[in-house]
Amino acid sequence: MNSESQDITDEDITENIKDRIEGKNIDFEPDDSEILKLNTVRKTLYKLYSEKLAQFRRIRDKSTGWFIYYWWHEFDLLEEILIEKRKRLERKLRDRLQFEENNYFFVCKNCNDQNIKYNFDEAFELNFRCPNCGGSLEAQDNQKIITFLKEKVVLNQKTKIAIDRKT
Numbered sequence: 001m002n003s004e005s006q007d008i009t010d011e012d013i014t015e016n017i018k019d020r021i022e023g024k025n026i027d028f029e030p031d032d033s034e035i036l037k038l039n040t041v042r043k044t045l046y047k048l049y050s051e052k053l054a055q056f057r058r059i060r061d062k063s064t065g066w067f068i069y070y071w072w073h074e075f076d077l078l079e080e081i082l083i084e085k086r087k088r089l090e091r092k093l094r095d096r097l098q099f100e101e102n103n104y105f106f107v108c109k110n111c112n113d114q115n116i117k118y119n120f121d122e123a124f125e126l127n128f129r130c131p132n133c134g135g136s137l138e139a140q141d142n143q144k145i146i147t148f149l150k151e152k153v154v155l156n157q158k159t160k161i162a163i164d165r166k167t
């Protein structure tokens with residue numbers, strides 16, 4: 001992909017990639033006789049676009065009435081985007097951790113389904129009886145989840161974000 005100042009269409013990008021991989025035994029479409037389909041390139045471009053790593057402008061072709069899409073990359077933003085993602089993940093993990101630390105749950109030992117759990121108020125309302133089987137609801141030890149989340153927070157902080165910029 002080019003920078004913003006040079007026009008390139010998705011068709012051109014597809015042809016460029018095909019030129020570059022010629023004779024290199026690379027096949028993006030193993031189930032197809034084609035090496036690379038325009039549709040695959042378009043899908044990839046939209047994925048990049050949705051992650052803010054590519055942009056396009058469209059112009060209507062006066063003779064055909066179809067839109068022509070000109071694409072350019074925003075790879076300079078990659079580092080920033082990854083840092084933002086890491087921050088978002090950290091916020092999520094910390095929220096969940098706080099939730100687990102502030103809430104403990106009651107589960108039915110008979111049903112033994114960890115997905116069905118009740119907070120204290122709910123368990124109290126149920127008289128500490130399982131609405132499924134009538135077994136007793138017991139407090140769940142969520143220490144394992146807490147440890148797991150804490151490890152994830154550390155791992156996330158340790159993840160290095162370094163972009164190797166080859167031009």
Ligand SMILES: [Zn+2]
Binds near residue numbers: 109
């Ligand atoms: Zn039960």
